[in-house]
Amino acid sequence: MNTAVPSLKVHSDDNVSIVLTAGGLPAGTELDTGAVLKEDVPFGHKVALADIEKGGAVIRYGVTIGLALQPLEKGAWVNEHMIMLPEAPHLESLKAPAVAPKSLPPLEGYTFEGYRNADGSVGTRNLLGISISVQCVAGVVEHAVKRIREELLPNYPNVDDVVPLTHSYGCGVAINATDAYIPIRTIKNIALNPNFGGEVMVVALGCEKLRPEMIMTKGDDKATSMYLQDEGLSGFSAMVDDILLQARMHLERLNNRQRETCPVSDLVVGMQCGGSDAFSGITANPMLGAAADLIVRAGGSVMFSEVTEVRDSVHLLPPRAASADVVEKLVSEMAWYDAYLDKGGADRSANTTPGNKAGGLSGIVEKSLGSVAKSGSSPIVDVIGPGERLRRKGLTFAATPAGDFVCGTLQLAAGMNLHIFTTGRGTPYNLPTTPTIKVATNSTLAARWFDIMDVDAGRIASGEISVEEGGWELFRLILDIASGRCKTAADKLGIRNDLVLFNPAPIT
Amino acid sequence: MNTAVPSLKVHSDDNVSIVLTAGGLPAGTELDTGAVLKEDVPFGHKVALADIEKGGAVIRYGVTIGLALQPLEKGAWVNEHMIMLPEAPHLESLKAPAVAPKSLPPLEGYTFEGYRNADGSVGTRNLLGISISVQCVAGVVEHAVKRIREELLPNYPNVDDVVPLTHSYGCGVAINATDAYIPIRTIKNIALNPNFGGEVMVVALGCEKLRPEMIMTKGDDKATSMYLQDEGLSGFSAMVDDILLQARMHLERLNNRQRETCPVSDLVVGMQCGGSDAFSGITANPMLGAAADLIVRAGGSVMFSEVTEVRDSVHLLPPRAASADVVEKLVSEMAWYDAYLDKGGADRSANTTPGNKAGGLSGIVEKSLGSVAKSGSSPIVDVIGPGERLRRKGLTFAATPAGDFVCGTLQLAAGMNLHIFTTGRGTPYNLPTTPTIKVATNSTLAARWFDIMDVDAGRIASGEISVEEGGWELFRLILDIASGRCKTAADKLGIRNDLVLFNPAPIT
Ligand SMILES: [Ca+2]
Ligand SMILES: [Ca+2]
Ligand SMILES: [Ca+2]
Ligand SMILES: [Ca+2]
Ligand SMILES: [Ca+2]
Incomplete structure (x- = not known):
């Protein structure tokens, strides 16, 4: 009877295999890959399948994952203390292939039921997303969201949820810094995610650096925005009420949507x-x-x-x-x-x-x-x-x-x-x-x-x-x-x- | 009858004053500072009190706040488009004063009622703060906090609230980067804030870069921590229950505290x-x-x-x-x-x-x-x-x-x-x-x-x-x-x- 314990070797060139036994394996265990463990090796860890000299390559997936910092005997536990990272691939050496890679063969006949949007995208959920221009309004928006969930959502059964898209950007930031385009376009594009059905709703403060128009698409006539600093809003309840008013308009439209059969190409x-x-x-x-x-x-x-x-x-x-x-x-x-x-x-x-x-x-x-x-x-x-x-x-x-x-x-x-x-x-x-x-x-x-x-x-x-x-x-x-x-x-x-x-x- | 409208001049050297009238003032208005407005000036904005030539100093608080980019006539609206920032003070020129500044005279006889902590600090609130080592646990902690508020807090009437000290640090960060000490010491020190009564409670995941021991004080035997990846915790409810168990111990002690009279020196x-x-x-x-x-x-x-x-x-x-x-x-x-x-x-x-x-x-x-x-x-x-x-x-x-x-x-x-x-x-x-x-x-x-x-x-x-x-x-x-x-x-x-x-x- 063969008592060798199964372990995992991914590629034929590999000189390590992985312990698959829950709780790890004790010293002396013989692996199916031929090595006998020199010491206890934990679950998921690597074992040397051959002697590896100092500076020698440790190979997994057929690729060098590191160089041995010390001689490693066959059966030794190979962990992060024993290997040095190889040099990162030089970016200049990367070139397009001479022959373009082949596409995989098409697969037909699969669909899903989604919410088709005006821009052609498809939602897998029907959500009201509330964007904010600045973190200052997050506390008020969270109050409003609680009320929307309790008071409004029950009237709009086709709407799955309301999600405050809060973040910590918008003010107290270097809005003209070289890399500021990254958070700004992120906020703008999140509001356009297919799961929000094209209903962009922005709650702003009024004095922030990130202006609502910087995160809204020009000519989007379904989009709405409001400012908590609006002179017509007196006190906290008025602010929350105004958010609810705005939300109701979007919920109304979202609620009229139905799932329809869509090709996988919309995923x-x-x-x-x-x-x-x-x-x-x-x-x-x-x-x-x-x-x-x-x-x-x-x-x-x-x-x-x-x-x-x-x-x-x-x-x-x-x-x-x-x-x-x-x-x-x-x-x-x-x-x-x-x-x-x-x-x-x-x-x-x-x-x-x-x-x-x-x-x-x-x-x-x-x-x-x-x-x-x-x-x-x-x-x-x-x-x-x-x-x-x-x-x-x-x-x-x-x-x-x-x-x-x-x-x-x-x-x-x-x-x-x-x-x-x-x-x-x-x-x-x-x-x-x-x-x-x-x-x-x-x-x-x-x-x-x-x-x-x-x-x-x-x-x-x-x-x-x-x-x-x-x-x-x-x-x-x-x-x-x-x-x-x-x-x-x-x-x-x-x-x-x-x-x-x-x-x-x-x-x- | 003098029809000059009050405006605000802060320092006798100032060559601008501020419109104090709600809604602003129209062109032609005479200010108490002598200027007659050349144009409409909004509430809170500056008016030139004398002709200022191009490159001349605009003075407020007796200090140059900018240099005129164009000639400014007496009575003109002075805003950000018309002035250039002066150069920032050179740091090398900053020196300690020859004579140390005098302390203000002591003020006695004022106290407040606070929660005295073991380390000598005083809380103005009696809160359970729940620290996290990594953002991954935030969603679970927020569930637990909801349950603590509903199920536990009613039994601990002296405790004001429970506050999840969530953040987006802990993993996916360069923990050995030059400036990483800043977020790490911040997380550690927040847990020691006087309003948490010295009860440090950390919820960790288990595989994150920020180890709980990096944000807990050695030898603090009231502090507790737990890992959601603990092998003894099977499923979501077990995790939440374990957080509640840990919370109960801290709430018990917090609930036994009473406000006492403290000197203002504890504020x-x-x-x-x-x-x-x-x-x-x-x-x-x-x-x-x-x-x-x-x-x-x-x-x-x-x-x-x-x-x-x-x-x-x-x-x-x-x-x-x-x-x-x-x-x-x-x-x-x-x-x-x-x-x-x-x-x-x-x-x-x-x-x-x-x-x-x-x-x-x-x-x-x-x-x-x-x-x-x-x-x-x-x-x-x-x-x-x-x-x-x-x-x-x-x-x-x-x-x-x-x-x-x-x-x-x-x-x-x-x-x-x-x-x-x-x-x-x-x-x-x-x-x-x-x-x-x-x-x-x-x-x-x-x-x-x-x-x-x-x-x-x-x-x-x-x-x-x-x-x-x-x-x-x-x-x-x-x-x-x-x-x-x-x-x-x-x-x-x-x-x-x-x-x-x-x-x-x-x-x-
Ligand atoms: Ca939150
Ligand atoms: Ca500030
Ligand atoms: Ca400030
Ligand atoms: Ca990831
Ligand atoms: Ca990953």
């Missing part, structure tokens, strides 16, 4: 990960990649993001670029972020978290390879900057920071109508604006957080389902959630996180 | 302005200055802040510095901020807002002179950096950005137990952690926002009360509010704004 799915572990790159992220391919094949839009996570495997992307323009924009966004970090005295090593390391990820390269797996295998048709709106259907790299709330907020500004979030360590993340499907990378987390996670991708590691099957399962769930046929776990619980703007400019 | 008053107008510098801010002097005379602590507002009249401060060390720290904080703005492609002109200008403030110098008036006339005993705790009683300059929420959050970290906020344009600002007295600079605003403002400083402009009388009135109100004998207007309305951290470091 805009934003993908993200947070609290990754060693499983992220082999279970949840490949599952998302498989689902991303199905959405793209069916004509839909998918975004992957998180610049600091993509940075260290950026050399894998140009061969997938649909045009030279895509490579140029990719290089430009990466260079911008390199400079941004440098100015603040930080660098790419700042990305990995203690949780990543405890989960078995030894550095940003390893994390990066797993993170890029979310993007699947289709050509990259475009790259957009932080806060920009999506321009094309297909797979787009939306250049955003990796922090969950900032990334989600920027994908929202890009026009996302469905969000997928993978987590290995566990984070109770949810956007109030967009259904957020949460995928656990391992079955332990999925079981423990049974009411917070939507999908258990750990079944891929245990062999219960294949990556492809996982992709189809997720694809079908996306269509169900997008159609309002069911709710995400976090929406059922009513978890609502605040949006967080990316403001690289100084405050004053 | 820590933070002063701030937001949405200023031309009246700020002549009514509300001098009234605060007078109250600040009374508090300092009675042994208490007062902070003034807002680096970008003080920057342009910083040369007025060294003569008031209690030691050479104070001047050194002042210069160092100003230089740090100059460099911070410069790095982001901004400068001090970024401070004034459209509202300031519409309100009659032509630039940062004019705003600055008014803003510094809040500090009164006592010696400056110390300067602290953003997020630092207050070290000494008396008047301290707490170097913070001017944005209302960021400034308030940093004053909270410094140990503020009472907040005073002046506004001319009107802002419905309120901290949930600290009573915030709101002072209107003009009677029009005080009347229109009758239920949001606490004090009408406009009575100083109309001659109804003197600055000194206003200072005494405010001083007495401070003692009443600090003692819990009455509530601020914004607390009665239940306005609760979120805290906003100052994070000058990059995010990842």
